[in-house]
Amino acid sequence: MATEFFSNLKCRECGRLYPKKAIHVCEFDFGPLEAAYDYSLIQKHISRKIIESRPQTMWRYRELLPIEGDPTVGLKVGFTPLIKADNLAKALGAKEVYIKNDAVNFPTLSFKDRVVAVALSRARELGFKIVACASTGNLANSVAANAASAGLESYVLIPADLEQGKVLNSLVYGTNVIGIHGPYDQVNRLCSEIAGKYGWGFVNVNLRPYYAEGSKSMGFEIVEQLGWEVPAHTIIPMASGSLLTKISKSYQEFMKVGIIPESKYSVHGAQASGCSPISQAFKSGTDLIKPVPKPNTIAKSLAIGTPADGYYAVNEVRNTKGACEDITDQEIVDGIKLLAETEGIFAETAGGVTVGCAKKLIETGKVPRDERIVICITGNGLKTMDAVMNHVGAPRVINPSLREFDQLLAQNPSLTV
Ligand SMILES: *Cc1c(COP(=O)(O)O)cnc(C)c1O
Numbered sequence: 001m002a003t004e005f006f007s008n009l010k011c012r013e014c015g016r017l018y019p020k021k022a023i024h025v026c027e028f029d030f031g032p033l034e035a036a037y038d039y040s041l042i043q044k045h046i047s048r049k050i051i052e053s054r055p056q057t058m059w060r061y062r063e064l065l066p067i068e069g070d071p072t073v074g075l076k077v078g079f080t081p082l083i084k085a086d087n088l089a090k091a092l093g094a095k096e097v098y099i100k101n102d103a104v105n106f107p108t109l110s111f112k113d114r115v116v117a118v119a120l121s122r123a124r125e126l127g128f129k130i131v132a133c134a135s136t137g138n139l140a141n142s143v144a145a146n147a148a149s150a151g152l153e154s155y156v157l158i159p160a161d162l163e164q165g166k167v168l169n170s171l172v173y174g175t176n177v178i179g180i181h182g183p184y185d186q187v188n189r190l191c192s193e194i195a196g197k198y199g200w201g202f203v204n205v206n207l208r209p210y211y212a213e214g215s216k217s218m219g220f221e222i223v224e225q226l227g228w229e230v231p232a233h234t235i236i237p238m239a240s241g242s243l244l245t246k247i248s249k250s251y252q253e254f255m256k257v258g259i260i261p262e263s264k265y266s267v268h269g270a271q272a273s274g275c276s277p278i279s280q281a282f283k284s285g286t287d288l289i290k291p292v293p294k295p296n297t298i299a300k301s302l303a304i305g306t307p308a309d310g311y312y313a314v315n316e317v318r319n320t321k322g323a324c325e326d327i328t329d330q331e332i333v334d335g336i337k338l339l340a341e342t343e344g345i346f347a348e349t350a351g352g353v354t355v356g357c358a359k360k361l362i363e364t365g366k367v368p369r370d371e372r373i374v375i376c377i378t379g380n381g382l383k384t385m386d387a388v389m390n391h392v393g394a395p396r397v398i399n400p401s402l403r404e405f406d407q408l409l410a411q412n413p414s415l416t417v
């Protein structure tokens with residue numbers, strides 16, 4: 001495969017070009033570095049037909065992903081189902097709703113498998129033997145699993161108070177799990193220091209330009225799975241804000257390389273009110289992100305008080321005429337239950353945030369009821385069971401006796417068919 005599609009790293013602020021190394025900030029203005037491509041070359045090499053002929057993984061869009069050789073990590077990641085969610089649509093009072101279901105992504109049941117596939121494939125190209133991350137849970141799970149199968153040593157650093165399910169889902173792969181007393185921002189700051197001192201490949205620090213591009217694959221898939229059309233509305237959960245900016249970038253890149261015609265679309269951002277710096281900035285009409293020093297929400301995977309891409313996310317939402325919303329913990333639980341009861345999909349807390357915010361955006365008219373809506377579900381409910389444990393009732397227990405069963409039915413008319 002030709003290596004020249006991915007040409008450089010480029011500063012988002014001043015546009016200066018940088019070599020394709022393990023670096024992530026501009027030396028002149030501290031702007032974030034982003035992968036740059038030769039789009040006219042890519043346009044000559046890919047078409048819908050070529051993409052459709054490839055295996056159903058995220059790597060079918062590999063010309064638009066920032067690695068040089070063939071991918072070596074996460075070869076089976078992506079191409080998760082896009083489900084037409086008619087029951088949910090009815091419940092939300094909307095005409096056409098789809099769920100992009102990364103709750104069943106491979107191997108670790110969240111959208112983070114996409115970013116890790118790219119970051120670790122690139123880490124290997126750059127010669128790293130030890131990989132690491134700062135994580136709110138899902139990233140740690142995915143780094144641990146993918147590093148294990150790739151034979152890389154890994155360290156994952158997480159806030160010490162994460163859900164049991166997320167912690168266990170890192171430990172089981174034999175990675176080095178380090179819990180830090182303090183919120184995610186402090187974990188992240190420590191990771192920058194460690195990256196500087198030890199020279200490890202931190203997927204979301206010094207490898208962040210590569211990591212972040214992996215999120216585009218979610219958007220490419222949505223477009224392809226809709227029959228090569230951009231949805232009018234995409235509702236996306238935000239932690240650092242990176243996923244939202246990259247889904248928007250994916251739509252624009254498909255237009256740039258002629259895969260789809262120029263089309264209008266809006267991206268909308270969803271957060272938990274207990275940590276909603278991006279949504280608050282949007283609602284205040286500014287792009288200045290006010291840090292949240294002590295996040296307080298059950299949506300721990302989204303609890304980033306100082307979101308690295310918050311500024312860009314707010315602007316992307318505004319530029320596409322979208323909106324941001326945030327909801328309470330109770331509304332998050334209601335969102336999880338609504339998705340489960342209407343579509344049979346058990347999402348983690350971040351999914352509850354997205355469904356709950358979708359409901360609010362539709363009710364307030366910010367997302368029109370009669371236009372096509374895609375809701376991004378990014379993680380699996382089996383990892384955050386603590387959040388719903390006391391909100392789903394309990395089984396009715398009886399002896400193995402038909403008489404007791406008859407009595408149960410008689411007492412509970414809702415059990416009869
Ligand atoms: C990491 C994560 C996100 C969003 O991440 P960004 O930092 O905004 O790219 C969304 N949902 C889940 C479940 C996540 O783990």
Ligand SMILES: [Zn+2]
Nearest residue numbers: 011014026031
């Ligand atoms: Zn710069």
